[in-house]
Amino acid sequence: MYNYKLSKNKILKPTDIRDPEYFHKVVDCQYACPAHTPVPEYIRLIAAERYTEAYMINWESNVFPGVLGRTCDRPCEPACRRGRISDEEEPVAICRLKRVAADNKSEVKHLMPQIPEQKNGKKIALIGGGPASLTVARDLAPLGYEIHLYDEWPAGGGMMRTQIPAFRLPIEVLDEEVNYILNMGVHTHFNHYVSSMREILEKDYDAVFVGTGAPRGRDLKLPGREEADANVHIGIEFLASVAFEHLEKVGKKVIVLGGGNTAMDCCRTSRRLGGEDVKVVVRSPFKDMKASPWEIEDAQREDIPILNNMPPKEFVIEDGKLKGVLFGKVRAEYDENGRRKLIPTGEPDEFIACDDVMIAIGQDNAFPWIERDLGIEFGKWDLPVLDKVSFQSTLPKVFFGGDAAFGPENVITAVAHGHQAAISIHLFCQGDDVMNRPAPMTNLVSQKMGIHEWIYDSPVVDDTRFQVPHEDKVISLKDRKIEVELGFDEALGFKEAQRCLNCDVQTVFTTSSCIECDACMDVCPTSCITFTTNGEEEDLRARLSAPAENLSQSLYVSEALPTTRVMIKDEDVCLHCGLCAERCPTSAWDMQKYLYNVTKAEKCYQ
Numbered sequence: 160m161y162n163y164k165l166s167k168n169k170i171l172k173p174t175d176i177r178d179p180e181y182f183h184k185v186v187d188c189q190y191a192c193p194a195h196t197p198v199p200e201y202i203r204l205i206a207a208e209r210y211t212e213a214y215m216i217n218w219e220s221n222v223f224p225g226v227l228g229r230t231c232d233r234p235c236e237p238a239c240r241r242g243r244i245s246d247e248e249e250p251v252a253i254c255r256l257k258r259v260a261a262d263n264k265s266e267v268k269h270l271m272p273q274i275p276e277q278k279n280g281k282k283i284a285l286i287g288g289g290p291a292s293l294t295v296a297r298d299l300a301p302l303g304y305e306i307h308l309y310d311e312w313p314a315g316g317g318m319m320r321t322q323i324p325a326f327r328l329p330i331e332v333l334d335e336e337v338n339y340i341l342n343m344g345v346h347t348h349f350n351h352y353v354s355s356m357r358e359i360l361e362k363d364y365d366a367v368f369v370g371t372g373a374p375r376g377r378d379l380k381l382p383g384r385e386e387a388d389a390n391v392h393i394g395i396e397f398l399a400s401v402a403f404e405h406l407e408k409v410g411k412k413v414i415v416l417g418g419g420n421t422a423m424d425c426c427r428t429s430r431r432l433g434g435e436d437v438k439v440v441v442r443s444p445f446k447d448m449k450a451s452p453w454e455i456e457d458a459q460r461e462d463i464p465i466l467n468n469m470p471p472k473e474f475v476i477e478d479g480k481l482k483g484v485l486f487g488k489v490r491a492e493y494d495e496n497g498r499r500k501l502i503p504t505g506e507p508d509e510f511i512a513c514d515d516v517m518i519a520i521g522q523d524n525a526f527p528w529i530e531r532d533l534g535i536e537f538g539k540w541d542l543p544v545l546d547k548v549s550f551q552s553t554l555p556k557v558f559f560g561g562d563a564a565f566g567p568e569n570v571i572t573a574v575a576h577g578h579q580a581a582i583s584i585h586l587f588c589q590g591d592d593v594m595n596r597p598a599p600m601t602n603l604v605s606q607k608m609g610i611h612e613w614i615y616d617s618p619v620v621d622d623t624r625f626q627v628p629h630e631d632k633v634i635s636l637k638d639r640k641i642e643v644e645l646g647f648d649e650a651l652g653f654k655e656a657q658r659c660l661n662c663d664v665q666t667v668f669t670t671s672s673c674i675e676c677d678a679c680m681d682v683c684p685t686s687c688i689t690f691t692t693n694g695e696e697e698d699l700r701a702r703l704s705a706p707a708e709n710l711s712q713s714l715y716v717s718e719a720l721p722t723t724r725v726m727i728k729d730e731d732v733c734l735h736c737g738l739c740a741e742r743c744p745t746s747a748w749d750m751q752k753y754l755y756n757v758t759k760a761e762k763c764y765q
Contacts, residue, residue, distance in 0.1 A: 172692050173725075177668065182753040184713065185730050186663045191238035193575035193758045195599075196220040198235060198253055199663040202252060205259050206616070206656040213260035215270055220757070221257075222294050222340070222574050223319070225332045228258025229644065230323050232451060232569040240660050240734070249624040251658045252647075259652035261332075267339075272301035274343050276392060277581055277759070279303035281588045284364040286353050289317020291561030292370035292568045293340045294577025295584065298760045300343035302585060307364070308345050311352035313446070315341055318562075318568060320371050321399035322421065324428050325640045348710045356529040356557075366556050366584045369543075370573070373562040375525040379416070383474030387481040387516070391474065393520030394421045401428055401639070409516075410514020411438045414484055416471055418448035423458045430461055431639035437463050437710040438511065440484075442470035442501065444491045457643065461632055470501065472508060484511040517739035522567045534565040547751070549583040549593040552575060558584055578759055583754055585760040597758040603751040606664055606737075614752075616657065617682070619736045625655045664735050665753045670718045672747035679739035679748060680704065687729045688739060695720070703727055 176182060184190050188198040195585050197216055204213035217224035231254045233325050236242075239250030256312040281304050285292040288310030296306045314320060315337045319328065319664040341347060353359060359367055376393035378384075384391065388411070392400075394417065400406035413434040415426040418441035429437045439458065441448055445467045448455065459465070469486040476482065491499050505616060524542055529535060534554040536544040544557050550558045560576035583593040628645040635641045647655060686704040693699070700707040700715065707714060712731035719725055740748040 161747050167531065171699060171714065171716045171725075174713070174716045175418075176603075176665075176715075181664075181713070182603075182665050183599075183601075183755045185711075185719035186753065186755065187238040187240055187712075188251075188662065189755065190234040193223075193572045194578065195575075195755065196235075196753060197663065197756065199659055199661050200255070202251070202256055202258060202656045202659045202753060203661070206258055206653055206659075208653075209598035210260050210263040210581045211265045211267060211270075214264040214267060217257055217260060218267070218339075219759075220574075221571060222297055222577075223290060223336045223337050223570065224257050225261035226319055226328060227571060228254060228256075228261050228321075228646075229328050229332070231257070231571055235687065236570070240662050241658055243255065243619045244619075244734070245384050245621065245733070247623070248621065249536065249690055252624055252627070252655050255627050255644075255647055256652060256656055258646050258648070259656075262646055263649060263652075271339060271343075274300055275303045277303065278305050281305065281365045282307065282363060282590075283584060284309065284359055284362070284367045286359065286367065286369045287317055287563065287733050288312065288315040288347075288349070289370050289372050289561055289573060290319060291573040291577040291580070292317070292368060293337065294574045295368050295370070295560070295581045296343065296345050297340045298578060299585065300340075300345060301602065302761060304588075306343075306345045309339075309347060309348045309351050309353050309359075311350070312399075313349050314544075314671075315347065316334070317347070317363070318395075322395050322404050322424070324398065324401070324424050326427070326635060326643050327424070329642050330642070348416065352528075354528050356533060356535070360556075364556075365588050366558065368580055368584065369529075369557065369559045369563050370525075370561045371563045373522040373524045374569040375523045376421075376518065377521040377523060379471060381471060381473055381474045383481075386476045386479065387474040390514060390515045391518065394517050394540065395522060396423045397517055398424055406750045408433045411435045411514040413515045413517065414511060414513040415439045415517045416484075416517060416758070417441065417466075417517075417521070418443060418450055418465075419519060419521070420450045420454050421522075422517070422519035423450050423454040426458055426463050427461060428639060429515070429517065430463065430636055434515075437753070438513075439463060439465045440469050440471070440486060440511070441465065441467050442489070443499070444468060447491070448500065460629070461636065462742075468501075468504075469509065475510065481516070482514070483510055484516060485510050486494065495602070507718060510645040522562075524563060524566060540566065546593075548579070548596070550580040551587070551593055552581055555587065578757065581760040582758070582763060585763055589763075597762050599758050600754075600756040600762070602754050603667065604754075606750045606752055615651050616661070619660060619734045624658070625651050661735050663755075664737070665752050666715075666728065666733060666735065666737075666739060667749045667751045668715070668717055668721060668728070669749070673717075673720060673726065674745055674747075675720055675722055676744065678742045678744065682738045682742040684736065684738065685732045685734060687731075687733045689727045690720070690724045691727060692723065693725045699727060703729060705729065705732065706735045707731060 201213040236250040242250040471487040489501040561573035707729040715728040717726035
């Protein structure tokens with residue numbers, strides 16, 4: 160998760176907790192989130208039934224709380240400290256708690272940024288109406304920019320609208336959050352496919368942002384493909400056709416090729432459009448499937464079998480019509496570096512009959528509309544050559560973000576790109592250096608109410624993750640617009656929120672107050688605190704009270720104490736319970752809430 164190198168051949172220096180990134184990394188969930196949403200902060204608000212405030216904290220960072228509370232890829236959850244307590248513990252349901260805030264919020268329009276009537280004289284073109292472009296609009300419209308958004312579809316949202324089925328993301332939820340942004344005075348040009356970047360550049364735009372996603376689904380060039388064309392569908396095109404009701408039924412027997420999230424959406428959509436016998440067939444082993452585990456579970460819950468280690472070999476045609484697909488049989492072998500090779504097993508090929516085939520084996524970027532003599536350079540995989548910090552292309556006024564920048568990712572990554580690109584566009588339009596980027600906003604606030612009382616809930620108990628209720632599949636499979644996940648109600652949301660360990664409440668150590676009584680070591684439930692002589696990091700990690708084997712987190716090192724020892728705390732296993740601060744007789748330890756907010760374009764000159 161982190162770029163980290165072990166310090167060797169030198170004594171560890173005292174930790175500089177003034178570095179905004181130090182405690183940021185300790186809040187593992189927030190650090191893992193591409194948009195760096197203050198997760199523990201909004202979860203505490205949910206527990207306090209302050210849903211509107213929790214929603215707005217989310218909206219400030221990730222722009223689409225209702226959407227992401229249903230569809231996020233959840234990079235925060237594998238990083239959750241709760242999942243490290245024991246082998247039985249699961250992470251906090253961070254994603255689904257986001258939905259609790261969205262489902263229970265009050266009116267929020269009056270809390271949105273005010274849009275100035277007097278514009279600043281700068282015009283921005285956004286190509287593509289997905290999450291990256293909408294985030295740029297959300298950040299720049301309040302600064303007085305005139306925003307023009309172009310999209311080939313009749314409504315905004317991009318892949319959130321065209322590739323996420325309504326049974327996962329109700330259209331009213333998407334429309335609400337997209338319209339919060341479009342209602343900021345954005346000039347929309349829907350049903351307008353931009354066929355020439357040159358034409359856009361010839362207009363009077365001061366900057367152009369490209370957020371067109373990865374719109375080309377991969378195909379399979381196999382025998383019979385052309386003859387079977389009428390019954391073979393590219394996955395993302397199939398989902399878009401269903402979303403806009405251009406396609407309303409499929410054959411009774413459907414094969415979905417691919418093991419990613421798009422394949423899961425295709426098979427579940429097919430079940431709702433008349434597919435009675437729907438199978439997912441994957442060339443790789445089950446453990447190598449790219450789909451999120453919960454997406455696979457949802458497909459299996461709907462009685463959709465997944466067949467693995469079966470690469471397609473041929474579309475079988477009889478009398479000019481698709482009859483099925485012929486599959487080979489393979490096994491996986493892995494070398495010492497984990498690289499996989501699929502080896503034929505020698506077993507007979509297997510024929511599976513079908514009426515329709517969905518190909519969902521990946522997506523590629525496609526920029527046929529960008530002329531190659533404009534000064535915009537393209538590199539590997541035909542992706543634009545970009546600065547990874549500013550998202551600026553080799554043509555200074557053109558910026559990219561989302562899947563269009565570095566290839567297919569997810570909604571939350573596109574939002575993160577949009578925030579950073581908006582900063583760059585703002586700096587560029589104001590004639591400033593796009594690398595003159597503002598620092599994040601941070602603060603540390605003590606959580607002490609009394610000698611042994613904290614403002615936040617600090618007890619740490621073993622607690623299993625609560626399951627999100629689902630609609631009865633007999634009901635949900637009848638209508639593709641019926642939402643399957645029902646979400647936590649307020650009571651379950653509270654219980655799940657209480658599982659959060661408040662990792663943003665930091666243990667702050669004051670060396671000058673410590674009398675080296677070692678009481679904090681005695682009371683620590685995870686043995687994460689050690690008082691010892693300083694040394695090289697590799698040596699120190701091995702001789703702490705509990706060996707600090709996870710190099711992804713730092714060691715908190717104090718200045719030298721009167722005995723010449725130092726305090727070492729392993730940030731990886733600390734539970735932020737506050738027992739050290741309660742036990743300390745001199746208040747050398749204090750629990751201080753650390754709030755980290757990634758700066759947006761509006762803060763560039765404040």
